[in-house]
Amino acid sequence: MTEQKTAPKLKDAISKLGPLLALALICIGLGIATKGNFFSSTNVFNLLRQVPIVALMSVGMLCVILLGGIDLSAGSLLAISTGVTAVLMKKFFTADTVFNAVILIVICLVVGTVAGMLNGLLLTKLHLPHPFIATLGTKNMYRGITLVIMGSASIAGFPKGTLVIGTAEPFGIPLSFILTMVVFVLMHVFLSNSPIGRKIYSFGGNAEAARLAGINTDRVQVICYSLSGFFCALAGVVYIGRLNSAVPLASQEGDLDAIASCIIGGASFLGGKGNVWGTLIGAFMITVIRNGCNLMGVSSDLQLIVIGAIIIVAVFVDVVRSRMEANAKRLAVAKASAAA
């Protein structure tokens, strides 16, 4: 009895460790290719500073992908929330006080959440046929609005307090990284153990069955798109800290990186399948490859090719692995019945 229970758990752990192993191999490979530079303490801390923005956007994207949806506007959500915050800062909150710092962070988060919520409302209230369309529209609109209000120029001069999340390094560890870890733990509990989390997976698995079971499916969708907006804005707060300014063309590749992290991390594009830890590994993978390529002086053009290939390889490995698992189970039955 106990044996039966532990065996699948062990297998589970191994299958979950697979992507982690791949990440480790890539790191070792980059370590060798850069003659150890990759593992220098400076670079490792650089990595920890680079991961949070991708990771935070990815965890929001995961909520949407679990629905079977997609949020193409993630990068623009980051831009508009930081952009609006910067413009309001210039107008009303230039003084370097704690109050201003906090209010600006709150503004940023609220703008992102509301803009994300709008995606959800477009989808559910206007009955646009697929989130691809709603978020493709807002992707352009949000970016355009950002460029207009910022006059196409970056804005600097935030209160010091606003920059803390992106700059502080207690005990030598970037605060943004600690924040990211806390967010992932909370989101793990939220998705796997809260009623709304269950509803998200249910909707992604079979939207009609969820609706007929009395789940308010519109609300679940709006919540997920709002979460995506919220986490893009949180990534935006980190972004402002790291650059000490808001940039209208920030995070143009952000949405695709976030989608890639989820997919590399094993989330299904059809919805209903995926988890935060896979997504975190996916985010690390993308960051590590970018970072390694930069160390080796690989041009950004070539980086695109590498990242594209990694996405395809990662999903392919996942496909092969689940096929092999099914086959192994089949052979186990054959063996058992032959013995009996």
Place this chain on the structure above:
Amino acid sequence: MSDPIFQIHEKQKRSVITGMKHEVIMELKHITKYFPGVVALDDMSFTVRKGTVHGLIGENGAGKSTLIKVFTGVNQPDKGEIYIDGKQVHLSNPMASKAAGVGCVYQELNIIQELNVTDNLFLNYYMKKGPLCDYKAMHKRASEIMEELGQPVDPHTECSKLGLGVQQTIEIGKSILSDARLIIMDEPTSSLSESEVEQLFKTIEMLKEKGIAIVFVSHKLEEIFECCDDITVMRDGKWISTSPVEEMTKDLLISHMVGRSLENLFPKEIAPKGEEMLRVEHLNSVGVLNDISFSAYAGQVLGFSGLVGAGRTETMRAIFGADPRDGGEVYIQDKKVRICCPADAIHNKMAFLTEDRKGEGLILEASVLNNLHLATIDRDRKGLLLDQSKHRRIGEENIATYKIKTPTLDTPVGSLSGGNQQKVVIGKWVNTDADIYIFDEPTRGIDVGAKIEVYHVMNDLVRKGKCVLMVSSELPEILGMSDRVIVMRHGTIMAEIDRDTEHFNQEDIMKAAWGGTLS
């Protein structure tokens, strides 16, 4: 070992013994197939004779679908041999099976709704004139084939505009076009109306005359007896019996299927009739429902009979708030309630087991546990989070109560058999502790044993003073389980018949369903 000459001798010998007139076209020998967790086929043998209809019957999970997939080359057996015309063949993929002369009409039709009849018939096997498709020739051949099969249609018609019977004929036509000599029909009548079934039987007769053999897989015993020449029963992936239809009786067939004899297919218990639980007044939905009014009582099963498309499911969906409606009021225990979405209905203690189990009832890749709690996610909480231990406890109870056969609570529900999936859906709704249960085709596509367990659940519910509304297309089920029957036609209620009145019989219900009046 597998000397073909020896095989032929053996077959001829047997033909003489059993007096079979027709030569064997296809033979499966000692087929064994393993799947994750189960032995799907266990030393299964099966022989089909030319120009005959061979009924294949067995409970859900008996291995019929897997056997069909071996025929069609979708699954390859792990052990065993396949012979066509006495020659051993390897059906390593669907193409090989097709080339060997095996055609299949699946329960779920593979018709592309947006394309016309010709495009569907010739899908991927277009007749060509040079590099282009020769539509003139294809249209001509298409209308010939459809005419021959007894469903003359304009080959230019888009398939979405055609009934399921015609669409099914297109599938049969596809097999004819690929020169199939053996056609497998998997539950071919499950979504057809009575007249469409009759037409199907005519088509089958015609195919027989052409010397085509048919494997007819069905749950409906009446149909098996009506159209088959031989009957093979499977159970637990094993061969149980094969005999000519004349030597088989219904009781014998059922006992072969379930491995025990069944005294009564409908264990109906009459409970005391209680207060009015649900009243529907003037329910309207333009073009679909026409002034539907009725009452349902505690302690009773109210059956809804009628032909396919009579508006029974639509009535239920409108009451439950699953579809919008154009008017009408719903009263529960004499109180008017506002129901505009399923959540409202559930809040008012209604439950709705839909006819489409996979599409609307279950999340197939989610676990048994999560499916059992799909309608009660918000109820059992520990603070902000789910009360997992309580969920598991209720889940274990559900498994015991409804005899759900599943390895664990965490098994994906999609890997269970149809009957067990249905029990999960029932568990999901009973867990909501509703007062009014709508069961839409509750036993469609599930085996005899599971059917009886569903009927026991209905008995339990009415005994506890709940109210059950049951939509069913099977008259024996309506007569067997209902306390009262409402007969519908074209979105209108035609008759209301009590169990203890003279009209409570098959003929009168059919008469009302066809628009006749009862004296």
